[in-house]
Amino acid sequence: MIDFEPSEDQRLMQDSVATFAKATLGPRAREFERLRAVPEDVRKLAHEMGLGLIAIPESAGGSGLGLTTAVLLEEELGSADAGAAFGLSGPGSFGGAVVELAPDQAAALLADFAGADGYARFGAVAFSEPKANKERAGFTTVAVKEGDGYVITGKKSFVTNAGLADRFLVFAQVDVDKGWGGLGAFVIHRDNPGLKVLARHDTLGLDAGNFGEIALEGAKVEASARLAGAMSEADFTRATLRFFAKQALIVAARAVGLSRYAYEIAREYCETRKAFGKPIGHFQAVAFALSDRLMDVESSRWLVWKAAHAWDAGMPEKEAIKATAQAGAFALEAAMRTADECVGLHGGGGFIRDLIAEKLMRDAKQLALSCLTAEQLDQIAAAIDLGVALDPALVLPTPETQAIFT
């Protein structure tokens, strides 16, 4: 039955996260931006609320609350400071990736995130590279079999939590002749002598997030560090796609929150700012623009809910991926439109850093590249609808198309 009412438990969690977001994240957003991090006291609070482990299954040490609950809470974070949502501790995309690629090993790989010192722990996924490989399809980063293990060499970019993570899931080319089908995923710890954290990226937005590069200089790992090594190419592609899709949905939920925030402050400004003798919101050009943005906010929220529900309800995987692709692409574009409108409606003031509007606009664009892009999501939805094979080169976010943050 079509129903828009969160459960009682979801409502309670939503309320407490909303309170945390409004009282702690929103007012300190500029501080986080300046620090380029979310400070420890805030991370501790979020950790106590279990925010980093909402959608991780209980069997893997998470709360097992599912994606529907996760998107409800992520929207609240996004509505206060989307940047902070990226700066909070926890396994992050690393958690989502190991759950999909190696569910049996997830518990071991994620065990210590729930502990008392979890607020200081971060995970990361290293996927994108600085440049597309022009010589052949596939990553430049390679994993060469040596003895019982692998030696990994290459450079990875746009890694969320690069400077903070104590463990990385690194995607590398295992079989260089197999193009995008020849990938492998390897868990590499920060103390591996072959892993070097390089410079942090200076980004357009989401400044509280830590984005950077890592280099792998002959990093040696044991065979067991390779996740899903026994999977077929098609299964590995599907599991990786599943990981990216669910991560994209989390980002989309943050985008919904950002849209809501941008819409709300724009609406409030238009109610109070007077010009030509009346509030500017009483002019059609302004009120209609706000109306359109409200449609954006609400419809993107419902699409995100619908996709989350599709996963939680165990609907056929392709349906869930398609719903996610639609929700993600729509929500990312809607956030950009809404933040843009928000700055515009504020006039010159929107461009000045005294107000939050300009930050929302930078964050919205950064969000659009923080997981699968709208273009990539559209290709995935179309491929599913047209019955095209989910070829890794088509459905994975390869650097040949748009590089993304992971």
Next chain:
Amino acid sequence: MIDFVLSKKQAMLKEGINNLGRYVIRPMSLQMDRAHDVPEPFMRNFMTMAKSFRGSGGALTEFDDSEGAEVKPRDPNKPSEVNRTAAVGAEELAWADAAMLLCMPGPGLGGPPVRGTGTPEQRKRFFGMFNGMDTGPLRWGAYGLTEPGAGSDVAGIRTSCRKDGKHWVLNGRKCYITNGGRAVWTVIFATVDPSLGRAGHRAFVVEKGTPGFEVGKIEEKMGLRANETAELVLEDCRVPEENLLGGEEAYVSKEGGFMTAMKTFDNTRPLVGAMAVGIGRASYEYARDFVKENYVMSRPIPRYAAIAEKLAKMGRRLEAARSLVYRATYMADMSMPNAKEASMAKAAAGQAAIAACIDAIEICGAHGTLATEHALLEKWFRDIKVYDIFEGTGNIQRVVISKRIMPGLKAF
């Protein structure tokens, strides 16, 4: 609990209409478009079917509300799903053929004001006229608001009414009235004094054959050509006082008549939105299947990505509009005020579906413009535009939304 899966009943309704649409309605779609009518035997069969759905729990009541019975008090713990179910049905029927849906016998848009404002006696009398259609003649109701000089600006209607003994005398012209020529009665909005604005509005049920009540021009339209759109002329038309909707007391509050006109829309706008989504989806699916069948998709084809993206954008915009439709009907079912959400649903759906119908033709190239029984894209393209016009244009929906998000905004 958050859920987006149709109930069993809704899924059955959807599948039933889908089959009917695919195998019965669509094959005669173009013929109905050219003949400007729907064959009577089909309408009779359809109504029998609708009744069986109603018997199974009221799925199609929005389209076939003929008896006007008192609404049964609901168990507050088990809210009705009727609006959501109606949205599911409306989308599927419009997917089959939107004009056919508008031609179905019954009170049509005239139903909501009679149900909402009419006295028990009036509800019984006017809805009672739709009894006996199983064997007797088919009957329609209609809704007469728009005038040559007043469309979106409803407050500006000029059709006049003045009391004369036990009658009201009406003078004026109504235009773009769906099923206006064939209706057994039409809810006509008139004013006792244009200078009073909304406060002067009165709503009458004017019956066919009332002296001074004539059908004027039947319009030639861009689309929805199977459905009749008529001009109605009132010349010293004497309407019995018992046909003043709701009786005199309904107009004691200043805007009673206007509110009667507007309340209709909170329930119907999401359904119009659902119909738009249905037409848009029809076009989308056609284009998708055309690409599957005709495009060589073994890579690399540079143009494939552009087409894929166009398709994906059409799909997600329709999905977004559908989510707003479901939201608005959900709120109606929960008895939550939903004027803003109803307008958002209609505005978004109209635009998304128009864009889908335009892009679908683009994707199919020259083939997309051909009119054949198997390729209805050109028809859907003609049908869809009015969904951003009737029941309040896109701009009027934004006026409705604006007033609800901007405190203190009474009018622009």
